[in-house]
Amino acid sequence: MLGENPLFLLTYLLRLLRLAALLAIWRAVFAARGQVGGMAVDQVLTYTLLAGILAEPLNCRTGLDRSLWEGAIVTRMLQPMGLVASFVSEMAGRWAVGFAFCSLPMLLLAPLLGVDPWPASASAAAWFGLSLALAIVVGVALDFLYGAAIAVLKTDIWMLDGMRHAVALLLSGAVAPLALLPWGMGRWMQWLPFGALASAPLQIYTGAGDAPMLLALQAFWALALCLFGRWVWRVTRERMVSYGG
Amino acid sequence: MAARILRLWALYATLDGMWIARDFRSFIFYYLADAVTAVASVAGVLLLAQRFDGIPPWTRDQVVFLLGFGMVARFVPDMLGNYNVLHISRRIGRGQLDHILVQPQPVWMALLTEGFAPFWGLLSLAPGVGLMVWAGQRMGLEATPPWLLAFALNLAGASAALTAYAALWGFAAFFQPRAAEEISGSAVDLMTDLKGFPLDALGPGLRTALVTVIPAGLMAWYPCRALLGLDHGIAALWATPAAAAALCCAACLTFRMGMKRYAQVGSSRYTSFGHRR
Numbered sequence: 001m002l003g004e005n006p007l008f009l010l011t012y013l014l015r016l017l018r019l020a021a022l023l024a025i026w027r028a029v030f031a032a033r034g035q036v037g038g039m040a041v042d043q044v045l046t047y048t049l050l051a052g053i054l055a056e057p058l059n060c061r062t063g064l065d066r067s068l069w070e071g072a073i074v075t076r077m078l079q080p081m082g083l084v085a086s087f088v089s090e091m092a093g094r095w096a097v098g099f100a101f102c103s104l105p106m107l108l109l110a111p112l113l114g115v116d117p118w119p120a121s122a123s124a125a126a127w128f129g130l131s132l133a134l135a136i137v138v139g140v141a142l143d144f145l146y147g148a149a150i151a152v153l154k155t156d157i158w159m160l161d162g163m164r165h166a167v168a169l170l171l172s173g174a175v176a177p178l179a180l181l182p183w184g185m186g187r188w189m190q191w192l193p194f195g196a197l198a199s200a201p202l203q204i205y206t207g208a209g210d211a212p213m214l215l216a217l218q219a220f221w222a223l224a225l226c227l228f229g230r231w232v233w234r235v236t237r238e239r240m241v242s243y244g245g
Numbered sequence: 246m247a248a249r250i251l252r253l254w255a256l257y258a259t260l261d262g263m264w265i266a267r268d269f270r271s272f273i274f275y276y277l278a279d280a281v282t283a284v285a286s287v288a289g290v291l292l293l294a295q296r297f298d299g300i301p302p303w304t305r306d307q308v309v310f311l312l313g314f315g316m317v318a319r320f321v322p323d324m325l326g327n328y329n330v331l332h333i334s335r336r337i338g339r340g341q342l343d344h345i346l347v348q349p350q351p352v353w354m355a356l357l358t359e360g361f362a363p364f365w366g367l368l369s370l371a372p373g374v375g376l377m378v379w380a381g382q383r384m385g386l387e388a389t390p391p392w393l394l395a396f397a398l399n400l401a402g403a404s405a406a407l408t409a410y411a412a413l414w415g416f417a418a419f420f421q422p423r424a425a426e427e428i429s430g431s432a433v434d435l436m437t438d439l440k441g442f443p444l445d446a447l448g449p450g451l452r453t454a455l456v457t458v459i460p461a462g463l464m465a466w467y468p469c470r471a472l473l474g475l476d477h478g479i480a481a482l483w484a485t486p487a488a489a490a491a492l493c494c495a496a497c498l499t500f501r502m503g504m505k506r507y508a509q510v511g512s513s514r515y516t517s518f519g520h521r522r
Contacts, residue, residue, distance in 0.1 A: 001343045007261040010431040010432075010434075010435065011427075011434075012433065013435070013459075014431075014434055014435055014438055015440060016440065017435075017438075017451075017455075017461075018438060020447060020451060021439055021444060021447060022442075024444075024446035024447045024448075025293070025300055025442065025443070027446060028301045028446040029293065029299055029300055029301065031301065036296075036297075040296040097259050153274070155271070155274060156275075159274075159275060159278045159279065159282070160278060161283050162282045163277070163278045163282040163285070166281070166282045166285035166286040167281065167282075168286050168288055169285075169289070174288040175295055176289050176292070180293065180296060181292050181293075181296060182292055182295045185292070196507060203318045210310070233422070
């Protein structure tokens with residue numbers, strides 16, 4: 001992995017800078033304010049820190065799109081292993097590297113950044129584990145649906161990728177807690193599948209959300225998207241064209 | 246020479262237009278995706294500015310202007326540097342510089358013209374201009390000729406800073422073609438990912454780093470501070486164009502060093518670590 005992307009340290013530096021900028025912005029906007037949208041500044045800072053630490057699991061990228069674009073999907077299909085298992089195991093390997101080189105240093109830097117990294121309570125920590133697992137399932141299902149869309153549209157993946165990345169970051173609550181969006185947008189957005197990706201686990205961790213309700217919603221999206229994704233992928237794989245080259 | 250550049254720009258603009266409009270579905274799809282990406286990438290900060298009535302010390306309208314400026318400053322290098330001209334490390338790392346060297350024109354002219362794609366990303370320009378005009382009207386900004394000149398200089402400076410920074414890193418591919426093949430992309434990300442953030446609340450060390458080592462602050466934050474009167478010094482108006490000029494000079498020097506190296510070792514395209522390995 002490192003050989004394939006030797007610039008990973010620059011990517012991690014960017015994540016750290018983005019985190020520092022967001023933390024500074026939250027402190028600035030929360031100055032002289034108490035709670036906003038039911039969240040206190042400490043909760044928002046912990047939320048933002050955790051979003052930075054778990055950036056990869058909260059925005060799952062299996063690499064299916066690239067594999068389709070480069071034609072490597074063909075060799076994947078010949079392997080004696082399920083396609084989902086193949087991509088997910090590789091993705092987990094990438095996360096391990098990211099965790100060691102970026103997430104762990106971020107966590108260790110938390111006191112220096114003036115952020116309390118601990119969960120709101122022991123029960124919040126326990127529910128968070130389950131919520132994160134469900135978020136990953138939803139993320140993988142969405143990624144395979146995205147792959148199916150590429151197979152159908154047969155178009156430039158880079159433009160689709162940019163659009164997907166920007167929209168998912170906004171709607172998932174990875175940049176800003178949905179509760180802090182204006183006009184009550186967050187109340188509606190949390191019902192979307194994107195809300196199950198980042199907003200739900202981070203709300204549970206910081207004690208800012210109703211854990212049973214959020215978990216039930218995540219479980220619904222996980223089940224619905226897995227079934228739908230499985231069906232869509234089965235139908236569209238016959239229309240798949242690998243480009244290669 | 247100017248006439249030749251204009252002719253080449255017209256040629257590449259025609260090709261770009263033909264490519265975008267090759268069929269109706271692609272036409273709609275590209276513009277829709279482009280507009281959605283552009284708006285979504287700034288929507289987070291925009292919505293927060295609305296909810297909190299600004300991001301101190303910036304008012305809401307100033308934040309909106311900053312976001313618009315950043316979008317337009319990003320559009321210009323994309324318009325002039327498409328097809329991997331902005332991501333120059335790819336061309337060098339993949340040994341595609343040979344494709345330019347065999348052409349009967351100077352390298353600089355090829356790089357200045359062949360990435361010209363005015364139709365590509367056009368819908369990311371419209372929201373940027375719209376945000377600036379809207380915010381400017383709400384702020385009662387007086388677009389006097391000196392202000393417009395300062396605006397144009399700062400916008401050109403921000404775009405040039407991004408291009409030069411991407412090139413500066415990208416020329417590392419002359420020395421490490423395989424490892425540095427994607428380095429321009431990382432440099433562009435470093436410069437543009439923070440373009441929508443007012444960076445005032447960061448500590449002085451980080452703020453200094455973000456206008457020098459990683460000059461992401463030059464993309465919108467620093468020039469907009471000067472243009473909107475958050476920084477009253479006249480020097481602030483010139484800082485971004487001056488920094489961009491310095492970065493361009495550094496990029497030119499690095500390019501010359503890289504070309505010397507290239508003359509010694511040649512293309513890596515068909516070697517065991519090259520693009521066509």
